Amino acid sequence: MTKPLINLNEINKCYQVGDQPLQVLNNIKLNIDSGEYISIMGPSGSGKSTLLNMIGLLDRPDSGQLIIDDIPTHALEEEQRAKVRRNNIGFIFQNFQLIPRLTAEENAALPMMLAGIDIKIRKQRVAELFSQLGIEQRLHHLPKQLSGGQLQRVAIARAMVMSPKILLADEPTGNLDQRSGWDVIDVLESLNTEGITLLVVTHDLQLGQRAARQLAMVDGKISEDCTKGEGHDQAS
Amino acid sequence: MIKLVDRWQFSLKVMAMYPGRTLVLVLAVAIGVSSVLLLTSIGEGARLYINKEFNSIGSDLLIVLPGKKQTSGGSLPFYSTTPRELTWRDALAIKQLSNVEFVAPINAGTALVSAGNLSREVITIGSTSDFLIVRKLVLAKGRGFYHSEQQRIRHEAIIGSKLKKSLFGDARAVGQWLNIADRRYRVVGVLKERGESLGLDMRDMAIIPISSAESLFNSTALFRIIVSLKQKSREEVTKQQIINLIKQRHDGEEDITIVSQNAMMDAFNNITQVVTIAIGVIAGISLLVAGFLIMNVSYISVVKRKAEIGLLKAIGASSNEVQLLFLQESSVLTIIGAVLGVTLGYALVFTSNAFIPYFSLAIPLWSTLTTLIVAVLISIGFTWFPAKKASSLDPVIAMRGN
Numbered sequence: 288m289t290k291p292l293i294n295l296n297e298i299n300k301c302y303q304v305g306d307q308p309l310q311v312l313n314n315i316k317l318n319i320d321s322g323e324y325i326s327i328m329g330p331s332g333s334g335k336s337t338l339l340n341m342i343g344l345l346d347r348p349d350s351g352q353l354i355i356d357d358i359p360t361h362a363l364e365e366e367q368r369a370k371v372r373r374n375n376i377g378f379i380f381q382n383f384q385l386i387p388r389l390t391a392e393e394n395a396a397l398p399m400m401l402a403g404i405d406i407k408i409r410k411q412r413v414a415e416l417f418s419q420l421g422i423e424q425r426l427h428h429l430p431k432q433l434s435g436g437q438l439q440r441v442a443i444a445r446a447m448v449m450s451p452k453i454l455l456a457d458e459p460t461g462n463l464d465q466r467s468g469w470d471v472i473d474v475l476e477s478l479n480t481e482g483i484t485l486l487v488v489t490h491d492l493q494l495g496q497r498a499a500r501q502l503a504m505v506d507g508k509i510s511e512d513c514t515k516g517e518g519h520d521q522a523s
Numbered sequence: 524m525i526k527l528v529d530r531w532q533f534s535l536k537v538m539a540m541y542p543g544r545t546l547v548l549v550l551a552v553a554i555g556v557s558s559v560l561l562l563t564s565i566g567e568g569a570r571l572y573i574n575k576e577f578n579s580i581g582s583d584l585l586i587v588l589p590g591k592k593q594t595s596g597g598s599l600p601f602y603s604t605t606p607r608e609l610t611w612r613d614a615l616a617i618k619q620l621s622n623v624e625f626v627a628p629i630n631a632g633t634a635l636v637s638a639g640n641l642s643r644e645v646i647t648i649g650s651t652s653d654f655l656i657v658r659k660l661v662l663a664k665g666r667g668f669y670h671s672e673q674q675r676i677r678h679e680a681i682i683g684s685k686l687k688k689s690l691f692g693d694a695r696a697v698g699q700w701l702n703i704a705d706r707r708y709r710v711v712g713v714l715k716e717r718g719e720s721l722g723l724d725m726r727d728m729a730i731i732p733i734s735s736a737e738s739l740f741n742s743t744a745l746f747r748i749i750v751s752l753k754q755k756s757r758e759e760v761t762k763q764q765i766i767n768l769i770k771q772r773h774d775g776e777e778d779i780t781i782v783s784q785n786a787m788m789d790a791f792n793n794i795t796q797v798v799t800i801a802i803g804v805i806a807g808i809s810l811l812v813a814g815f816l817i818m819n820v821s822y823i824s825v826v827k828r829k830a831e832i833g834l835l836k837a838i839g840a841s842s843n844e845v846q847l848l849f850l851q852e853s854s855v856l857t858i859i860g861a862v863l864g865v866t867l868g869y870a871l872v873f874t875s876n877a878f879i880p881y882f883s884l885a886i887p888l889w890s891t892l893t894t895l896i897v898a899v900l901i902s903i904g905f906t907w908f909p910a911k912k913a914s915s916l917d918p919v920i921a922m923r924g925n
């Protein structure tokens with residue numbers, strides 16, 4: 288057996304709400320292999336986004352280990368976590384999170400800009416991704432001049448621009464009509480077929496069931512972890 | 524690390540996004556910078572004016588004063604009562620020194636000068652033919668004194684242009700007679716029109732031979748001796764020679780003070796420079812005001828752009844990088860404002876100089892550089908906390924917006 292790409296071991300996260308502690312992630316253990324396609328479903332407030340943010344190094348666990356590609360990220364300084372995030376992880380959000388004053392091209396190239404990569408290389412890489420995503424005519428548009436589906440494609444291009452190993456999508460279709468939603472999922476799936484590890488949080492059962500591996504969360508725990516064709520596998 | 528070009532472009536785009544806000548901040552910085560430059564230019568203008576005055580009478584002069592300087596610091600003499608007077612003979616002895624070129628003893632007093640029924644009370648200077656040379660005075664009409672005349676009491680006078688006008692009007696003065704106190708003098712020369720020279724209005728003066736002045740004022744005590752040197756580089760040596768020489772002539776007592784033109788100029792330079800810096804610092808307060816403005820606006824900007832900050836962190840910007848971005852924004856703003864301010868300052872000084880030629884303003888380079896540096900430091904200082912706040916935002920919460 289090969290080593291998992293992502294390894295969560297006894298991850299706990301607790302928020303203090305008023306004087307009540309709220310256990311948002313409860314002793315999570317999870318292994319994710321390179322190239323997997325995983326959906327995360329569950330009721331609102333069950334901790335799906337928190338789990339995704341944890342894997343994306345946007346959040347720190349109170350306790351437990353999170354190892355990504357052999358890097359013990361829980362032990363890293365903020366500066367190094369930012370670097371791991373920049374090089375290994377692509378994020379896609381429900382509300383796109385594009386910067387309104389920047390063009391589609393500039394938005395998509397932001398992670399490369401942060402990494403100090405030359406503008407020529409950035410333009411080339413973004414043009415490549417845009418044509419792959421079918422938005423090559425939209426390079427110089429501002430976000431307000433684009434449709435929801437196009438905005439999410441720009442966001443996908445931004446997530447992919449550094450060629451990360453892991454793509455994290457938190458309700459990527461939440462703000463889209465069904466048609467564009469399915470289109471976006473098609474794009475994500477095709478990226479997965481090319482090898483990227485894909486985690487999608489969704490409320491849409493139909494979408495969730497397209498994933499090869501489906502996680503269900505309840506009250507900060509992974510209640511179900513089933514892989515297509517292998518049947519159910521009760522999570523610990 | 525973000526490339527510098529990219530950081531600049533990022534900042535410029537933010538500025539373009541909020542044009543009103545940008546304009547106010549840029550103007551605040553520009554006004555602050557230009558007011559500092561303008562005020563220091565007045566101080567510097569005064570300094571240059573004084574320097575010009577000094578240089579107009581030559582910078583290679585030594586001034587020998589009777590009395591030993593009592594103060595330890597400073598170069599302007601405050602001397603005690605003269606124990607032994609300084610005389611024309613002392614001056615003649617000084618002239619024998621190897622590095623001394625010209626020596627003008629000065630015996631001065633005020634006297635009533637009259638011609639016909641017109642009269643005027645003016646400063647009357649008794650000196651030698653060297654006087655016109657060391658004070659760089661030029662004759663408009665007539666001639667100066669002959670060397671040999673120093674030895675005899677000759678009743679000849681050189682008068683300033685204003686005095687000439689008030690006594691003789693437009694008529695010819697050279698060759699005419701006038702009275703100084705109760706003595707008659709023949710006018711041999713008229714000075715060319717020239718402005719004030721170090722507080723002395725040379726236009727309203729009469730100059731007579733030293734020997735004649737001694738008997739007119741009934742005193743051989745000199746007010747001072749002006750010495751011009753052949754080689755300026757040997758100034759210190761010559762100074763010591765003069766001191767030794769006079770000491771020897773005054774029974775071993777060191778009772779003179781020698782002030783060099785340079786030392787006096789330095790003293791004035793120091794004073795005006797200190798005053799200029801003080802004015803500049805006071806004007807610098809306007810830069811602080813700009814700093815507070817920038818700080819406020821930065822805080823607002825951080826709140827407004829929470830989602831953007833969260834996103835930047837989510838896609839791999841470190842906290843330091845975020846802080847740097849915000850610092851850079853205010854620096855870019857400040858640099859643009861400062862460049863505008865410098866341009867404005869120089870333009871105002873240029874305009875002022877074109878319209879007021881007799882007192883020219885000059886912005887000292889040190890003031891320009893210091894102001895630029897201070898402006899940038901202030902903007903960084905005042906943006907530090909807003910930027911820190913931005914960098915410490917939790918990306919997950921920040922991305923939810925407000």
Ligand SMILES: Nc1ncnc2c1ncn2[C@@H]1O[C@H](COP(=O)(O)OP(=O)(O)OP(=O)(O)O)[C@@H](O)[C@H]1O
Pocket residue numbers: 302303304309311329330331332333334335336337338920
């Ligand atoms: N910063 C925070 N402070 C306090 N409580 C928080 C914080 N962030 C999240 N929570 C709480 O943690 C729980 C899990 O939040 P999370 O966003 O992970 O849920 P979710 O499963 O993504 O829900 P949804 O489907 O509505 O997006 C919620 O009850 C939420 O109120």
Ligand SMILES: [Mg+2]
Pocket residue numbers: 335336337457
């Ligand atoms: Mg969520």
